[in-house]
Amino acid sequence: MIDIRGVQKSFKNTVVLKGVNLTVEEGETVALIGSSGSGKSTLLRCINLLEIPDQGSIAIGDYKFKAHDISRHTKKEVRKRTSMVFQSFGLFENKTALENVTEALIVVQKKKKNEAIEIGRFYLDKVGMLNRADYYPTALSGGQKQRVAIARALALNPQIILFDEPTSALDPELVQEVLQVIKQASDERMTMLIVTHEMDFAREVSDKVAFMDDGIVLEVAPPEKLFFHPEHERTKQFIDRYMQRFSYTI
Amino acid sequence: MGKIFDVEFMIEIIPDILRGIPYTLTLAVVSFIIGLFIGLIGALIKIYRVPVLRFFTGLYVSFFRGTPLIVQILLFYYGVPILLRIVNQKFGTSFDVSRVPAMVFMLVAFSVSAGAYLTESIRAAIISVDKGQLESAYSVGMNTTQAMVRIVLPQAVKVALPVFANFFIGLLKDTSLAFAASVTEIMGQAKIEAGRASRFFEAYIDAALIYWAICIIFEFLVAKLEKNVRRNERGIAK
Secondary structure (H helix, E strand, O other): OEEEEEEEEEEOOEEEEEEEEEEEOOOOEEEEEOOOOOOHHHHHHHHOOOOOOOEEEEEEOOEEEEOOOOOHHHHHHHHHHEEEEEOOEOOOOOOOHHHHHHHHHHHOOOOOHHHHHHHHHHHHHHOOOHHHOOEOHHHOOHHHHHHHHHHHHHHOOOOEEEEEOOOOOOOHHHHHHHHHHHHHHHHOOOOEEEEOOOHHHHHHHOOEEEEEEOOEEEEEEOHHHHHHOOOOHHHHHHHHHHHHHOOOOO | OOOOOOHHHHHHOHHHHHOOHHHHHHHHHHHHHHHHHHHHHHHHHHHOOOOOHHHHHHHHHHHHHHOOHHHHHHHHHHHHHHHHHHHHHHHOOOOOHHHOOHHHHHHHHHHHHHHHHHHHHHHHHHHHOOHHHHHHHHHOOOOHHHHHHHHHHHHHHHHHHHHHHHHHHHHHHHHHHHHHHOOOOHHHHHHHHHHHHOOHHHHHHHHHHHHHHHHHHHHHHHHHHHHHHHHHHHOEOO
């Protein structure tokens, strides 16, 4: 479904991605973990071309492109096949919850307004936000905003959804409602790549976990293996540090 | 002999001065709208750092913000005929400046001046919109034009509206300078009436009251518009 080969990216003098390889199969949920600055978000943004990679190639379904050959047409094709859920929600502030979902259906996918509204209401219902359809983002909580954002991403019917730390900007008590919605999409075999710091969630929901370190994907394995029997010392250190964080006593 | 302050005369000439209103409003509204277009283009050139054009935009904004409007008006008024004569000489054409109404010169002068100010206002309003809005518009597949028109600019307008209103009121009053180019707007009419009877103070009081009234009506309209633009802050549609 998604095949990332040798992707490199630098900002000015900082090399962020040093040749990333990663494959996500159709219907698979892959969690991307790693410490801050390891390049997780940059990798995600390179996939839908919010950042332009310097080197490498990416295939999304039947569509392949190379880093040095990216045009307006490439971006259009890539974004037709992907959608993204942002850490800071990224809901259109001048649109209601429903309009947020229907906007691209009408403007980009050229669907009829009635049809778009029908789809929009279906997905808002799916994330439990139908009763807030006419609310503007300012009137929604963080968790509600993120659920609308997920409805927007699902409604586009993409081949893969990219999640960029979807719960990092949320109050702790709102995290669960968002994770639940993501899990539901995962159970329905939506193809997803999720950058996350929620290790328990990654364990529970993902088919594979990819550990990124220092600009490369160091290790990919099923969650039970990666969390309990990692191959690399660096992975083990990272996991241990995370587990420690949640095991202190008062 | 003559009265110190002639109230009757003051009232009598009001209809004559009111005849200047169409000129005043046309000047203000048309140059504001053209100025908005120039300003939007200028702002986008600056934001997207378009090479070469960016330099000329900077020069344009700097000159028209850095010189008094009255000077610009006179430069247009005396400069354009000279320019036309040069064109006529060079290309053997026969444009006749005297057949171009002074109003046209003034519309151009005011639009160009408004464009310079609005370039900066619009640029500031656009960059005040969170960058995430543009990115999420891209992420759902919109191109730059769609993202700008449907997502970023509507939010920028909300920010810019008070600035626009302020600028428009200033512009409305600045149109009084057009009398220097013999346009018979409110101030020009007042001057004519005043000169006819040598009653200057009365005529200018009329002019002041008329400008003030127009501005009050305008402020009322803006307040309504602002409420409409800020509807998303009430939280719920309908």
